[in-house]
Amino acid sequence: MSRTVLVTGGTSGIGRAIAELFAADGDEVVLTGRRPDAVERTAAELSARGVVCDATDPGQVAELADLLPEVHVLVNAAGGLPAPAGADLPRLHAVSADWQANLAQNLLSAVLTTTAVRPALAPGGSVISIGSLGAERRGGAYGASKAALAAWNAALSAELGPLGITSNVIAAGYVEGTEFFRGALTPERRAALIAETHTNRPGTPADIARTAHFLASLGARHITGQTLHVNGGAHTTR
Template sequence: MGRTVLVTGGSSGIGRAVAARFAAAGDEVCLTGRRAEGVGRAAAELGVRGVVCDATDPVAVAALAAGLDRVDVLVNAAGGLPPEQVGEGVPPLVGLLAAWQANLAQNLLGAVLTTEAVRDLFVPGAAVISLGSLGAERRGGAYGAAKAALAAWNAALSAQLAPRGVTCNVIAAGYVEGTGFFGGPVPEERRRALIEETHTKRPGTVEDIAATAHFLASPGARHLTGQTLHVNGGAYTTR
């Protein structure tokens, strides 16, 4: 019998690729997203279950968890850059606060709420995988700070869940094409600069991240937990 895999933010981009990877392996996948049209289309195309759920809404997340019997793999892929928060006539500090709160909600608190909601459903051997970013290391602003907090939370979560046989890791992606992250086409000059930063001299793909997530949920990764894995073609290196 296949595993039960929950993928938040699974209607497009990296989340969709992750859902497709697990579904292709025969797992029972449930993907979520905020927009009914996108969720329905992705679920139908991949042959998986789709649930409309805003990961930052505790009521919606609780309802999502109530509809699950078990969770073998949780992939917290929901996140991204929130819409501009500054409107006409809004004091600068009010706009700044709103922008930071929106980034923290989308890129940290959604993962925290979802994980906590399904915490009691994790089976021995389960895996929690959260999507981080190279922006946590440099030039990330509010978005990067939220992703850095995600990695810190993951380390603490790993210590809590490891005695139950549950691993917890973060995939910190670099520049990945095939997503709506930038809200439109990336200017060619910037695209060239992002690729030039890598050792591999190519952009990342959603399949690169999906393959890493699939590995982290595999038997070969059972002693790998509490880590942030940088998948960026060498644009940022660790030692």
């Protein structure tokens, strides 16, 4: 049976790869993004439904939820590394702006979207949020926002579990083919990130997409409240 799959931040990188995989599986995919041209183009390319929505804006998120009477899979892929605050700001103002931007993009976006569509989440459904290895080390404001995402997910899982809905975080390591570094990644830094892995390769958006697809499958119905690390061994657990 075809499912309705909502993917925020679905116009590029990891979000697009996830939307593409679910669409290829025959699901009805609704993808969102902030740029109308990117939303329209990506939706047409993937045979999906595109909705322009800034996941940090409560009003826009509420309007998105009104369009969706039932959601079987929610993927909170919107987020990323915000541009630094202006250098002309006083130091503490710049710090405040950076932290608020990171929390808004990487935590509040998921909280707002999930809260808005929660009445539409179908029993047997899944909520999947994209976290980061940065939550474990050297993450700064970005890492802290992703760590908060994982903490929120644990509480969300307890709330949704009795309804038959799972909730998990995929903590991605270094993934190529995204706009995360905005062209600022040096060859030396790239080599160092790959050297941290056990697999000696960068991650790909497809790696994360396949993990998300599994978490929404029948084989993962007893996996919830978890942070799954997909990083080639750059961060190990036991």
